[in-house]
Amino acid sequence: MAGTVPSAPARKLSAGRLALALVTALILLFLVAPIVVVFPLSLSSGELLVLPAPGYSLRWYEDFFTSSRWLSATWNSFVVGIATMILATLLGTLAAFGIFLGRFPGKALLLAILSLPMVTPVIVTAIAMYFSLSLVGLGSTLTGLILAHTVLSVPFALLTVLASLQTFDQNLLRAAASLGANPAIAFRRVVLPLIAPGVATGALFAFATSFDELIVALFIASPGQFTLPRQMYAGLREFLSPTIAAAAVLLILFSVLLLALNEFIRKRAQARGASPSGPTA
């Protein structure tokens, strides 16, 4: 409360506060306006992306859902996204539990190495993937793309799960062991249910990272492996058709769905008292 003396009897709406509220509203408008503007543009009945549209129709959505290119891109995006999510979550969760359990020096260094793909500029990762995947015969394959996306998104799964393990009480493991549970059973029956929100958040992030990824796809996907972002980029480079606006709207709606899912996981975890402390600050 920088601007006021909170003990003042009534909160006055000073000029300063009003200006602050106005500035905030304008900046928030700047953040959402471009996203909102795409909606009416995508519903235009005309061939050009102009506002006001000459009329409104769903023709560009029809175009999206009947175009073999866009449909194949959608299919590829989901295949790669789901495979990446499964791989990244599995490897990330196991490694996070390992780091949590282990009593060895150099944990910080290990963690730094494992999260290196996250801080490396994506273009550098992309050309490294481009050179090496073609060398082992995985260039222009969905498998190659899945591998690359897993590397890019695994740090998110790792760090999210590790964060939720911070609140985990090691005594529970001792209790499980004293009751005769072997480590695998203890992990599945005791640890996993407690860190489930963290795992779910990590999985969501891994999926979203892959689903939104363009730069690696730009280098290693041929038209047969085009994902939605790659197809969209190709469209922007060729001819600016309103189908691109329709695709953008569908992707925005899907992002909002993912965000809602993330909020749902967070709320549920909060209600249960555990904090998933996901990467969304």
Next chain:
Amino acid sequence: MSRRNLLAAALIAPLLLLVTLSFLVPLGATLYRAVDDSEFSTTLPRTTALLRAWDGKDLPPDAAFAAIVEELRTAQQNQEAGAVLSRLNFEETGLRSLLLQAARASARLAPPVKDSLIALNPRWGEPELWRLFKRATGPWTSLYLLRSLDMRPTDKGIVHAGAEDAVFLPLFWRTFEISLIVTVICALLAYPVAYTLSILPQGWANAGMMLVLIPFWTSILVRTTAWFIILQREGPINALLLAFDIVNQPLTMIFTRFAVYLAMVHVLLPFAILPLYGVMKGIKPDYMRAAASLGAPGWRRFLRIYLPLTMPGVAAGSLMVFMLSVGFYITPALVGGSGDQMVSYFIAFFTNTSVNWGMAAALATLLMAMTALLVIVARLIVPGFRSGNVKV
């Protein structure tokens, strides 16, 4: 090793293996291309052996003249000369045609080859050319890294390119400048938003936060696409400006530096708001109350107490924004003009279009170095900075 550590190692191993094999090794191999110089020695092995034995004074032995001509011809016949020709021509334009001329004439060159070759083109008699070849025998070169810094290795040491020939230093400077401006704008815009959201009643704050999180979760490409559409000559902004007679002809906004700033700030602003909001939420009103009770006026309370307390949030957000900006590729490529491209664009260009992988790797190495420096600075000046704290 204890049983506990054995289990831990077994759990970590699969991920470590994945990251090593499909990230660290490819990355290392790629960055190694920045210093690798194997084209000459692979294609022209006998010449390489002769040149390595040569002391670099005057001209190499006659055998080297005969060897290079013969090996070039064989390579040319087997269509294996492309790589070494590109490598040498990159170091000095014109060498490709010089070498091709020699390879074509090789059958007609009367012995001694040395004299015939010099008669064919007097350049073959220049010791400087042969010293260039000797340098190209590898196994390593500083050529690409130096070129990425607008320098070139020569006989007499390293030569700087003139101001009019400089390409890459201005490129790095431009990348730095764009990133810095975007970072400052983001910090300035994030501060009032984060502050307002931190003092609003929870319901309003949550609603406001949604307006930050929706763009945050929408992919960079989709948001850049939105700007790409909006900024068109016939796009909504120009339509609005024309309708209200603010301008009488459409403004050129797409493919300009302005468009790059606009779209980049839009993409990166949430990264600045979120950490700042977290810090502001954690500040107890007691501090401000204490300052007020001691009679400090509003602006003074802000400058002396609130601002220093929120600085870690500003620093964390700004470093995140700056780090991401430096590696930006898609946004400038789509909405910027040819003079607004950043380092990443040229890495892609040298990989795909001009197929000069040494230069792509050298620029990638320097970009990595720039980013690493930032991470180190971040760790030093921001306590508890974790780059993994935000969704990229």
